[in-house]
Amino acid sequence: MTDPRKLSFPRLAVQPRETTRHVLRNGIVVHLLEDHTLPVVNLGLLVRAGTVHDPADRAGLGSMTSTAMRLGGSRLLPGDALDEELDHLGASLDPGMDDESFHLFGWSLARHLPRMAEIMASLLREPAFPPDKVELTRLHELEMIQRRWDTPQQVASLMYRRAVYGLENPWGRLGNAAQAKAVTREEMIALHRSFCRPGAMILAAAGDFDSSALLETLNGALGDWSPGPAEPAPVPDIGGALPPGVYLVPREIGQANLRIGHLSIRQGDPDHFALKLMDMVLGNGTFNSRLFRDIRTKRGLAYSIWSRVNPRPMVPGTFTIGGETKYEALHEAIDAILGHIRALRATEATDAEVKLAKDQLDHGLAFEFQSSWEVAWRSARYEYDGLPANWLLHEREQVLAATKAGILAAAKTHLHPESLVVIAVGDPAKCRTTLEKFGAVREFPIPDTAA
Numbered sequence: 001m002t003d004p005r006k007l008s009f010p011r012l013a014v015q016p017r018e019t020t021r022h023v024l025r026n027g028i029v030v031h032l033l034e035d036h037t038l039p040v041v042n043l044g045l046l047v048r049a050g051t052v053h054d055p056a057d058r059a060g061l062g063s064m065t066s067t068a069m070r071l072g073g074s075r076l077l078p079g080d081a082l083d084e085e086l087d088h089l090g091a092s093l094d095p096g097m098d099d100e101s102f103h104l105f106g107w108s109l110a111r112h113l114p115r116m117a118e119i120m121a122s123l124l125r126e127p128a129f130p131p132d133k134v135e136l137t138r139l140h141e142l143e144m145i146q147r148r149w150d151t152p153q154q155v156a157s158l159m160y161r162r163a164v165y166g167l168e169n170p171w172g173r174l175g176n177a178a179q180a181k182a183v184t185r186e187e188m189i190a191l192h193r194s195f196c197r198p199g200a201m202i203l204a205a206a207g208d209f210d211s212s213a214l215l216e217t218l219n220g221a222l223g224d225w226s227p228g229p230a231e232p233a234p235v236p237d238i239g240g241a242l243p244p245g246v247y248l249v250p251r252e253i254g255q256a257n258l259r260i261g262h263l264s265i266r267q268g269d270p271d272h273f274a275l276k277l278m279d280m281v282l283g284n285g286t287f288n289s290r291l292f293r294d295i296r297t298k299r300g301l302a303y304s305i306w307s308r309v310n311p312r313p314m315v316p317g318t319f320t321i322g323g324e325t326k327y328e329a330l331h332e333a334i335d336a337i338l339g340h341i342r343a344l345r346a347t348e349a350t351d352a353e354v355k356l357a358k359d360q361l362d363h364g365l366a367f368e369f370q371s372s373w374e375v376a377w378r379s380a381r382y383e384y385d386g387l388p389a390n391w392l393l394h395e396r397e398q399v400l401a402a403t404k405a406g407i408l409a410a411a412k413t414h415l416h417p418e419s420l421v422v423i424a425v426g427d428p429a430k431c432r433t434t435l436e437k438f439g440a441v442r443e444f445p446i447p448d449t450a451a
Contacts, residue, residue: 025223026199030203034208040207044204044373045202045203046103051099052100053195134188256327262420266315278410288356291305313386
């Protein structure tokens with residue numbers, strides 16, 4: 001019998017599906033991908049907005065506005081009528097706002113697509129914001145503020161983000177109950193008017209439609225909407241990161257949750273490709289990564305251990321290592337993590353590590369094209385982020401071309417052991433003494449959600 005570890009396979013040939021790009025009469029960019037496998041259609045819209053644009057004293061305004069749009073419906077279909085219509089059509093419509101974009105997702109049977117386009121257009125153009133739904137939105141936001149601290153993993157990630165970006169920085173700040181209670185209907189209306197303009201929109205659609213007919217439908221629903229400013233106001237650069245060091249987030253839980261890292265690169269950095277390969281060698285997405293093999297498999301210190309280099313389009317992203325470990329293993333786990341960071345800066349990765357990482361990336365390409373909707377949405381997202389249309393394939397080829405020497409050079413440039421922030425969520429009585437072996441420990445309590 002052949003040893004499975006010695007099997008070799010030819011490189012997988014992938015024929016990627018591509019969208020067609022169009023522009024409506026008023027400048028809305030549209031990415032279409034026909035797929036007649038099933039009689040359904042997925043729609044998605046991106047608008048240049050985001051919660052980082054929220055006023056400092058109204059953190060949460062953007063997310064509340066998007067929620068109120070859905071709950072309140074439009075002048076054409078007020079909230080309850082919208083719910084009934086979508087139920088009748090067997091369709092869905094879900095707006096939302098993340099850090100750097102507003103999005104609206106829709107799904108319907110193909111035969112209902114013209115009506116779905118009308119409903120989406122009415123919600124975008126004339127949301128109603130009825131007072132009762134604004135108050136329901138407020139209750140929803142208050143509940144989400146309370147629940148954001150439900151799990152140790154959420155706590156670790158949120159507190160890490162606050163530390164590396166800064167408590168008052170738009171990418172680090174968190175809204176609280178007092179701010180949510182202060183948001184008014186008028187502020188929601190004003191925010192919607194400021195960002196929801198055709199010149200700032202990119203739309204994607206995939207499914208069972210004829211592209212020419214869908215473009216005619218979209219032009220009919222949206223084409224007479226006058227373009228507006230394509231870019232939101234610049235995000236203020238306020239609030240610096242907390243100093244490097246060890247931060248203890250007090251929480252009486254059964255084991256310590258860790259986030260270790262610092263700010264990293266923006267999208268488009270020339271070292272992105274070498275860092276992506278380095279990240280895979282270290283701990284991103286493979287059982288053969290250094291962190292997994294050493295800290296989980298060999299030493300048994302953690303069930304979950306991972307790394308991420310996460311670039312952002314507008315500001316520097318983050319380099320992060322995360323995991324959970326028993327209190328009695330905390331010192332060994334942190335020491336091992338720091339050792340792996342130093343090792344990446346000291347010596348080249350092995351041929352075997354690089355090959356495994358490249359094989360994983362290469363063999364996984366086919367899975368990126370399983371869904372027509374994923375292809376269409378990715379195409380729209382790339383344009384939104386200023387990336388080339390062939391970014392997925394370009395990134396793959398550049399990562400496959402990266403070398404051991406390139407990984408080492410990128411690690412030396414972008415990994416900074418002296419600048420690490422260590423966030424530990426755990427019981428102070430069980431982990432403070434251990435953490436003090438890595439430097440002075442600063443208490444970093446969860447913020448008061450009511451203040």
